[in-house]
Amino acid sequence: GILIFILFISCATAFALVKYLNKNATPAETLRRAITNGEIVPFYQPVVNGREGTLCGVEVLARWKHPRSGYIPPALFIPLAEKSDLIIPLTQSLMRQVVTHMNVIAHRLPEGFHIGINVSAAHIASPDFVAECLKFKHSFNHPALNLVIEVTEREPLDVDEDLVQRLNTLHENGFVIALDDFGTGYSGLSYLQDLHIDYIKIDQSFVARVNAEQDSTRILDCVLDLARKLSLSIVAEGVETKEQLDYLNQNNITFLQGYYFYKPVNFQDLIKILLSKPKVKVAVNDPTTPKDD
Numbered sequence: 330g331i332l333i334f335i336l337f338i339s340c341a342t343a344f345a346l347v348k349y350l351n352k353n354a355t356p357a358e359t360l361r362r363a364i365t366n367g368e369i370v371p372f373y374q375p376v377v378n379g380r381e382g383t384l385c386g387v388e389v390l391a392r393w394k395h396p397r398s399g400y401i402p403p404a405l406f407i408p409l410a411e412k413s414d415l416i417i418p419l420t421q422s423l424m425r426q427v428v429t430h431m432n433v434i435a436h437r438l439p440e441g442f443h444i445g446i447n448v449s450a451a452h453i454a455s456p457d458f459v460a461e462c463l464k465f466k467h468s469f470n471h472p473a474l475n476l477v478i479e480v481t482e483r484e485p486l487d488v489d490e491d492l493v494q495r496l497n498t499l500h501e502n503g504f505v506i507a508l509d510d511f512g513t514g515y516s517g518l519s520y521l522q523d524l525h526i527d528y529i530k531i532d533q534s535f536v537a538r539v540n541a542e543q544d545s546t547r548i549l550d551c552v553l554d555l556a557r558k559l560s561l562s563i564v565a566e567g568v569e570t571k572e573q574l575d576y577l578n579q580n581n582i583t584f585l586q587g588y589y590f591y592k593p594v595n596f597q598d599l600i601k602i603l604l605s606k607p608k609v610k611v612a613v614n615d616p617t618t619p620k621d622d
């Protein structure tokens with residue numbers, strides 16, 4: 330009896346201690362531990378080709394699978410990771426998991442399937458970035474995947490000779506370079522002049538404004554026009570409604586991402602999606618593409 334009591338007391342003390350330590354850990358320490366424990370996991374949001382009615386790729390989106398709080402969205406921890414150097418181990422951990430996942434389903438992925446990884450400016454500037462990306466690419470069993478580097482810019486990109494060189498090297502090694510959240514934040518036209526960019530992702534805030542009201546699409550129209558004149562391919566993100574889809578179709582935007590099609594899902598659900606018939610609503614303008622509903 331007494332032994333069990335002592336055991337109970339020591340367990341309770343240990344538990345209280347762990348709780349106490351956790352409480353006193355800085356947010357960065359807590360995040361560091363989460364990365365080490367494998368709590369930062371990749372979710373996948375499909376990107377669809379609205380013209381061909383196919384699923385053409387996925388974007389990898391980080392989630393913190395917290396033991397008590399459930400899934401924590403990236404807005405709550407990516408900025409912290411960017412301020413510390415944790416964005417590097419965080420992204421490396423995601424890359425490793427993505428490779429493991431994609432190698433499991435390699436036989437299911439069509440040739441040219443896109444896998445987009447969000448990378449932060451601070452990470453690109455780190456000394457081993459290019460080597461890490463090349464290692465990432467060589468870890469896939471699938472011979473013909475398109476790895477997309479989505480350059481995000483919550484922090485200003487320092488467009489110098491070095492950055493240009495890095496992105497060029499990646500491009501020469503078969504990477505696709507995308508400029509994320511185009512039209513917001515620090516994204517400036519000068520990027521498009523100096524960097525090799527394969528496509529831009531139109532920020533969802535512009536797509537969200539497509540509604541019945543007149544003039545709601547003026548900025549979107551300008552952004553689309555700009556992209557076309559610069560011969561950049563376009564992915565529209567945040568497509569939520571039929572109305573938005575129709576508008577993008579009318580404007581010949583082929584690549585689409587948004588809740589209208591799929592939300593970001595975990596790996597198990599991605600497998601289900603890949604096994605099922607893609608839920609893609611095809612372009613309204615094109616009578617040759619099969620309708621699926």
Ligand code: C2E
Pocket residue numbers: 374389390391402403404407416420423447448449479481509510533566567568569586587588589593
């Ligand atoms: P992002 O790269 O622009 O990713 C698109 C965001 O829009 C995702 O939010 C996605 O869940 C959300 N989204 C997609 N479709 C819709 C839609 O139809 N409606 C609405 N309202 N939202 C939609 P999420 O996953 O919360 O990620 C937010 C941002 O966090 C990402 O924006 C990206 O900038 C950043 N992020 C996520 N994962 C990573 C990562 O691994 N590394 C870095 N550096 N940044 C990341």
Ligand code: MG
Pocket residue numbers: 388447479509
């Ligand atoms: Mg992105």
Ligand code: MG
Pocket residue numbers: 509510530532566
């Ligand atoms: Mg984006």
Ligand code: MG
Pocket residue numbers: 510532533566
């Ligand atoms: Mg965005």
